[in-house]
Amino acid sequence: MSERQITFEVLRYNPETDDKPWVQTYSVPCQEDWVVLDAINYIKDHLDTSLSYRWSCHMAVCGSCGMMVNGEPTLSCKAFLRDYKGSKIRVEPLSHFPIERDLVVVLDDFMGKLQSVKPYIIPKKEKPVEEGEYKQTPRQLKNFKQYTMCINCMLCYAACPQYGLNDDFIGPAALALTHRYNLDSRDGGRSQRQEVVAQHEGVWECSFVGACSEVCPKDVDPAGAIQQMKIASTVDWYLEHLMPWRAK
């Protein structure tokens, strides 16, 4: 197999010793079939053990290895080197997030937002286990299945210019998951989630740039989910204001 020498420009930051992030370059002998993550693992194993980054599955399932590769939010395990021409690749931590260390970002903001939209089934009516399962037809499943594919890799947050401008925005992945549970035939929690979705910082901060859906490695299409929720929230608004006697 042929080898290719690639220079990796990696953003480094150690909060204990560095005032601000800086770029370190590594020359890596890369195999033809490698992905960016393989090269970073090579750096860690052979060149510099101090480099910090997150990864786990190496197969686009765990959502840990999101990084900016040449400025694009990318899963580094899915970024094949053969798709990058030239002899240089720049690797940085995900945009719009504070850096914990090197390529590791602080997740707290996203985790808080994810919790705030109650991304779990809130049954319309609790029933005892003896009464059996909550059943669902294949058609009802198809309704929301696409939105269940999210792996919380946060590439969409790094791509979203609105989140970059205003980090109070609930953001693409959390809103796509909100939509996933709202659409679930077993769920009755939409009105609770609307308290978050219908605020300014909910769907209304989105200006439908669509970058989230472009970078999504699982084809979740968060932008589409948000637009559908905007329509539903608009209908809600008119019903609430024009027919206030209607029960919520």
Place this chain on the structure above:
Amino acid sequence: MAKSNKPIVWGLFAAGGTISAFVVPAMILVTGLLVPLGVFGEDAMSYERMTAFLGNWIVKVVLLGVVILTLWHAAHRLRVTAHDFGIRSDGTIAMGVYGFAGLFSVIALFAVLAI
């Protein structure tokens, strides 16, 4: 936190976007190209013919719908574009663009109803 009142303007924006996407290209083709090129004859859009056409109530309603919704669509689009450029005085911009759309909606209303 309180729910946003953005649905009022977003509803007009979405309706205007749908309408303008379908209608405006056809309008440009007809009024901007085909009629000036004489495809429909010399006096296809003469004053007399157009006022007679607008005498019909259905035409009035449709035309007002297209003009007003397109105005509100453009207003909201400009507000969002300003936001995307990082202009932070959203309140002022919103008042400006919606004020413009509101003013010209009223002018359009009076102009069409006067015929």
